Amino acid sequence: MSNTGGSGAGDGMYSKLIDDEAGYGELNIRPDVGHSVHPVSPIRIIPRPSGPGPYRLATICLATLCAILLISIIAVTANNKNKSQKSEETSEVQKQKQEANVTALMASISKLQQEKKKLQEEKDELLLGLASRRTTKAPNVIKPTPQAAIVCPTDWHLFNGSCYFISRTTRDWPESKSFCESQGAHLAIIHTAEEQTFLWNLLPRGHWNAYWFGITDEHTEDQWKWVDGTPLVGGFWEVGEPNNHIDEDCGYIVKTRVLERVPIRSWYDAPCTMYWPFICEKEMIPGASTAMPH
Structure with missing residues (x-):
């Protein structure tokens, strides 16, 4: 009887141990040996929020x-x-x-x-x-018509009954006038474009080759007269001339290296004291001596 009761008590204890192990197994915690067992709260796992996290945002x-x-x-x-x-x-x-x-x-x-x-x-x-x-x-102009051959002296050039001299020395206008008169001539009087062109063609080209001829307004300004006292009619002045720039009372002809310059626009006025070459003219009478005084 005693064995039977002891056996029943042992079976009861064994069953209890099994139950306790099953409880520990459920908690996944093994109790330490030799210590009392305390109830352990289960670990709470925080669920991960759904949707984009802060870093993703x-x-x-x-x-x-x-x-x-x-x-x-x-x-x-x-x-x-x-x-x-x-x-x-x-x-x-x-x-x-x-x-x-x-x-x-x-x-x-x-x-x-x-x-x-x-x-x-x-x-x-x-x-x-x-x-x-x-x-x-032109008033008081008499150009003799040659009826016989006229031969001009050396260095004088014949045109339309007159002989012309182109000087190689320079004088002022009054001295040029006196020289021409000493040769039985006068400073050139030019009435026609043909005469002007003839004389202009005799002149050499240069930087500013200027030659006195017989025209002046020294007595009355802007009233130009020839050396024989007759007034100027027309003329062959350059554009803008005469201008009396610095008390310019005597006329001269210019021939330069500029090929565009033309004979019928080559007259200028200048102070009579300037030294330039000059042009003398002597009207020739047929049969008269062509010798010039010296």
């Missing part, structure tokens, strides 16, 4: 800002490029307009120069015609 914001910045840079670059292209197009248009204006201006200048040249030629023709008409009306 920051990444998305940063990516968005980068995209916005990139778009802004592209837009600014495109705008600057458009402005640059527009500026270049505007500059090119302005350049083309300036070139067109310069071309038009040059064409206008060329046209005006041609018109000026044409007008000058017409003026020269009119002067020649006027000089020819006035030749027959």
Whole structure:
């Protein structure tokens, strides 16, 4: 009987131990040996929140800002490029307009120069015609018509019944006048374009080759007279002459290296005290001696 009771008590203890181990197994905790067992609270696992976390949200914001910045840079670059292209197009248009204006201006200048040249030629023709008409009306002018051959002395040149002398020495106007008179002549009196051209062709070209001839307004300003006292009719003055720039009362002819200069526009006025070569003239009478006094 006692064995049977002991056996029942042992079986009860064994069952209890098994139950206790099952409880520990459920808690996944093994009690320390030799210590009392205390109940242990189970570990609570915090569930991970669903949806984007803070780092992901920051990444998305940063990516968005980068995209916005990139778009802004592209837009600014495109705008600057458009402005640059527009500026270049505007500059090119302005350049083309300036070139067109310069071309038009040059064409206008060329046209005006041609018109000026044409007008000058017409003026020269009119002067020649006027000089020819006035030749027959010049007062107290008697040019003998040679009826026999006239031979001028050495260094004198014959034209239309007169002999002309081109000096190689220089004198002032009064001294030139006196020299010509000492030769039985006078400072040249020039009435026609043909006579003017003849004398001008005798003169050498130079930097400023000037020669006195027989005209002056020393008695009354702007009333030019020849050495024989007759008034000037017409004349072959350069444009803007005579101008009496510095008390200029005597006339002279100029022939320079400028090929465009023409005989019928070669007279100037100058102070009578200047020293220049001169031109003498002597009207010849047929049969008279051609010898000149010395």
